[in-house]
Amino acid sequence: MTNEELFAATAIKTWTTVTARLEKLLSSLSDDELQSEVSPGRNRVYYILGHLAAYHDRLLPMLGLGERLHPELDDLFIANPDRTFPDEIAAAELRKMFTEVNAKVTSAIEAMPPADLLQKHEAVSAEDFAKEPLRNRLAVFEIRTAHAMFHAGQIRLVAKS
Numbered sequence: 001m002t003n004e005e006l007f008a009a010t011a012i013k014t015w016t017t018v019t020a021r022l023e024k025l026l027s028s029l030s031d032d033e034l035q036s037e038v039s040p041g042r043n044r045v046y047y048i049l050g051h052l053a054a055y056h057d058r059l060l061p062m063l064g065l066g067e068r069l070h071p072e073l074d075d076l077f078i079a080n081p082d083r084t085f086p087d088e089i090a091a092a093e094l095r096k097m098f099t100e101v102n103a104k105v106t107s108a109i110e111a112m113p114p115a116d117l118l119q120k121h122e123a124v125s126a127e128d129f130a131k132e133p134l135r136n137r138l139a140v141f142e143i144r145t146a147h148a149m150f151h152a153g154q155i156r157l158v159a160k161s
Contacts, residue, residue: 050077
């Protein structure tokens with residue numbers, strides 16, 4: 001296995017482990033538990049679920065993996081804070097969107113040649129990438145994985161209550 005293949009396999013394994021654990025954790029919570037705040041006055045698990053689905057969906061075009069599945073989630077879960085709008089999407093549908101997006105990201109990233117992970121992502125210009133080659137697809141993928149782990153920790157606070 002080449003170093004590129006090892007880096008890619010490690011990043012993908014971490015992603016799949018994190019997303020699988022998150023999906024299991026979220027499926028263990030009732031719809032009522034999704035309405036719980038992670039701490040008083042903070043985001044609800046429902047909002048975090050939508051937030052993660054939206055950010056993972058953004059990976060598709062960012063990494064050159066294809067079109068987004070659910071751009072409608074941005075306004076509800078990225079551009080505005082929790083409780084800005086009434087819950088427009090049923091909890092079961094939001095869980096399904098999250099799983100669907102994660103599956104598409106996973107299958108697309110697994111199909112990508114490992115060397116392509118070290119190429120520039122779509123939000124950086126060729127000129128800026130030449131100056132900062134660490135602004136690559138692998139870096140974005142790892143940051144999104146860490147982001148998911150952070151929110152998994154928040155959700156665990158509710159699951160243990």
